[in-house]
Amino acid sequence: MGTVGELLRQWRQRRRLSQLDLAIAADVSARHVSLVETGRSRPSAEMVLRLAEQLDVPLRDRNQLLLAAGFAPRYAERPLGADALATARDAVGRVLRAHEPYPALVFDRRWNILLTNRAVDRFFAGVAPDLLRPPVNLVRLGLDPRGLAPLVVNLADVRSVFRARVRRQLATVPDAELTALYEELLAHGPPGANHDGASVEAESDVVIPMIIRFDGRELRLFSTITTFGTPMDITLDEVAVESYYPADDETAAYFTDPVTAGSRQE
Structure with a gap:
């Protein structure tokens, strides 16, 4: 698993968005997106989830982003019969x-x-x-x-x-x-x-x-x-x-x- 910045960049590229596109959608600066992706800024858990929401990242992969950023997962995975x-x-x-x-x-x-x-x-x-x-x-x-x-x-x-x-x-x-x-x-x-x-x-x-x-x-x-x-x-x-x-x-x-x-x- 890569750093949270590397993973976010992969998701952004997969969604074919520029840093500016993502920044506007998430209501942050393009500079901040760039700093997060390059590892020069450590995002909060809330910022990770905000960016993940705009990138339409599945919940399973949002947990991976949180772990990569040093935070605990937010989403449980329970059997449908639970x-x-x-x-x-x-x-x-x-x-x-x-x-x-x-x-x-x-x-x-x-x-x-x-x-x-x-x-x-x-x-x-x-x-x-x-x-x-x-x-x-x-x-x-x-x-x-x-x-x-x-x-x-x-x-x-x-x-x-x-x-x-x-x-x-x-x-x-x-x-x-x-x-x-x-x-x-x-x-x-x-x-x-x-x-x-x-x-x-x-x-x-x-x-x-x-x-x-x-x-x-x-x-x-x-x-x-x-x-x-x-x-x-x-x-x-x-x-x-x-x-x-x-x-x-x-x-x-x-x-x-x-x-x-x-x-x-x-």
């Missing part, structure tokens, strides 16, 4: 249940699935058991031939969406394990595949298309991502809820029809 997160966990559970009969799940910064609603379960029926051993990784589950990949009609599109999202994530917050996942599953597609994905990537911030062949039907789904707005815990800062919606009337009917809905509960 008593201290009971209120947040209950809120997430309500979101998942409220989204039924449509699928929804919760995953962490490395795309490991933490929670699902009942509508997700049936799609796991044909998945290889080893892929369902915790931690279950959403990217691996979606792209592995022993996972959900055989069900996905537009697998190249889905891979392109995953690739774009993980690449943007790594550009924002580097992570060794996520980089390894990207290299394993996303950097190189199957032989003969089209890796351009430009049209899909351009749309991925608006709608995430996925066509699944299941129960003799083609289900067309798009998804949205929900995150906590003002988390003070690292776990909550890093979790997201992905909710899937029907993209056409036929798909909506499949999930709401009493016959198919009843078979999903068995």
Whole structure:
């Protein structure tokens, strides 16, 4: 780990801001930013957090900045099942249940699935058991031939969406394990595949298309991502809820029809 000044400079450059840009946003002088980055001024904990806030540094990395500056970490990291997160966990559970009969799940910064609603379960029926051993990784589950990949009609599109999202994530917050996942599953597609994905990537911030062949039907789904707005815990800062919606009337009917809905509960 470098000095706090070196780390702040890395985050500023990652955000493509000048020292003046950061100074204006944080309401300090550009000279002060320069002194902090070069180590000629030791920032207070409050100044570290002020700069980190303007740089949109994740809570996990804000703790690293504080440690580098000689201060204790400010943000706890507790499991989602911890008593201290009971209120947040209950809120997430309500979101998942409220989204039924449509699928929804919760995953962490490395795309490991933490929670699902009942509508997700049936799609796991044909998945290889080893892929369902915790931690279950959403990217691996979606792209592995022993996972959900055989069900996905537009697998190249889905891979392109995953690739774009993980690449943007790594550009924002580097992570060794996520980089390894990207290299394993996303950097190189199957032989003969089209890796351009430009049209899909351009749309991925608006709608995430996925066509699944299941129960003799083609289900067309798009998804949205929900995150906590003002988390003070690292776990909550890093979790997201992905909710899937029907993209056409036929798909909506499949999930709401009493016959198919009843078979999903068995």
